[in-house]
Amino acid sequence: MSAYSTLNVRRLAAVTGLTLVSVVGLATAASAHVTVNPKEAVQGSYAKVSFRVPNERDDAGTTKLQVDLPMDHPLASVSVRPVPGWSVKVEKSKLTTPIKAHGAEITQAVSRITWSGGTIEPGQFQEFDVSMGQLPDDTDRLVFKATQTYSGGEVVKWDQEPKDGQEEPEHPAPVLKLTKAAAATGAGASGAPTVTTVSATGAKAGSADDGTARLLGGLGLAAGVVGIAVGGFGIARGRSKA
Template sequence: MSMFRRAATVLAAASALTLGLAAPALAHVTINPGTAEQGGFTKVAFRVPNERDDAGTTKIEVAFPTDHPLAFVSVKPVNGWKVKVTESKLPKPVKTEFGDLEEAVTKIEWSGGKINPGEFQEFEVSMGQLPKDVTELVFPATQTYSSGEVVKWADAPKPDGSEVEHPAPVLKLTPATGDGHGAASASPTPAAAPAAQPSMTPVAAASSADNTARVLGGAGLAVGVIGVVVAALALRRRPS
């Protein structure tokens, strides 16, 4: 019996160790979805879990790339949170199909809310045009807790793919497969006009109206014929 108890103890310890090693990898700030098409527009969500048991997350900052800046960036309001979008002058202008880009969004900050222990929050951003000459964009993030602790999720991925201690959110870019506009809902182009609504006239009512018109037309023709006959008889009865 003691052998089974020892085996159970070893198994429990191994499970706890495995969960302890896996927890940090699951708790970092991520970008979802993690892929988008090169040269297009997309909508992503920065997912921020709270990994502390004794403090809540009160602020999150996300830095945007300046070597491959994005010309169009907009944010979706989050209830209970204030958002601050910072635009800065780029080190050097970047040529895009919309012209030379001299300023771009370099940081977005959300504050004023709170992510409690055991919870997470998503902060949505629409952005583009995504570059065509790189395979990924890195968005270093800074997470601030109510205890005053600050954690920087800013480690870029390693070339060999091994795990880093504080991984930054990474958006993988894949070759365009369609017209190059990525997610159509996030594109700044005007939305398509709504399709015309079908007629709501009931078929039965239309048929009834058509039958009524035919009856009235036939009655009118009959009255006309009767009038002609009456006039002809009157002329025949007139004395010569």
């Protein structure tokens, strides 16, 4: 290869490398926002979710996270897991329409959770765990609007609700998708539950068939070994006679 060709190859490699770095950088910046994990939970259940907060700045740390819980679908039970180095404040709001839970009428529900006092350094992330329930069964999502505060005073609001079939907004709010609970049993053509059972006699028959198959397989293997031995013996005799 000529010196000119070698130079061109090096230039092409350098340009390709810079392009890949730029693409990776854009992808990281686009995906680095406050999210709720896991992203799905079952309607009517209780769930433990984590609000994952990455630090998007190179010159400042994240010092506070505020999460607003949806009051149009209030949660009767909310508890937080302590995070070392962080303090937490839980606020409640009065409900316009009380809800019933555990046989009692609930007139207030947690509306906001704020973590502060700690620092998420550049290049790091932190998860804040919350146990919540009973999840509603009349909606397919819960939207948690979040506010991220940096040590330099910058405030970033993650409060734009993503819409199905549309591009993700610039500052999407964390969304927990709610799915319907799976049926405990299947249903046949008539709509009646179908149940699959295995009888004791069937299990025994299966065991017997399996044992028979193993026995036949063993006999076949033994016959093969004997055949090989006989063949080898015949070849040896033929060579000795020759």
